[in-house]
Amino acid sequence: MSRKILLATITLAALGGLYQAPAFAQGHMGTPQEQKACSRDASRFCRKDLGNDMAVQGCLQANRAKLSKSCSKVFQSHGM
Numbered sequence: 001m002s003r004k005i006l007l008a009t010i011t012l013a014a015l016g017g018l019y020q021a022p023a024f025a026q027g028h029m030g031t032p033q034e035q036k037a038c039s040r041d042a043s044r045f046c047r048k049d050l051g052n053d054m055a056v057q058g059c060l061q062a063n064r065a066k067l068s069k070s071c072s073k074v075f076q077s078h079g080m
Contacts, residue, residue, distance in 0.1 A: 001077075005035065033075050037068075037070040037073070038060060038067075038070075038074055039069075041060060041063070041067050041068055042059075045060065045063040046059035046060060061080065
């Protein structure tokens with residue numbers, strides 16, 4: 001029984017962390033404007049991850065030095 005409680009606690013903590021990421025909009029991370037600002041960079045650097053928003057975010061962060069100014073501003077606005 002305690003294992004189920006531990007698993008539930010871990011799951012809730014992980015889900016709670018999602019709300020600290022950029023805002024969700026239309027089932028995707030970020031506002032439509034933020035998505036537009038980073039769409040070219042995502043296509044250029046993260047093509048294999050498209051469709052997995054968390055993976056794209058990680059990929060864009062890994063390529064931070066190469067991002068367009070508009071996409072870089074999105075990450076800066078979220079303290080990333």
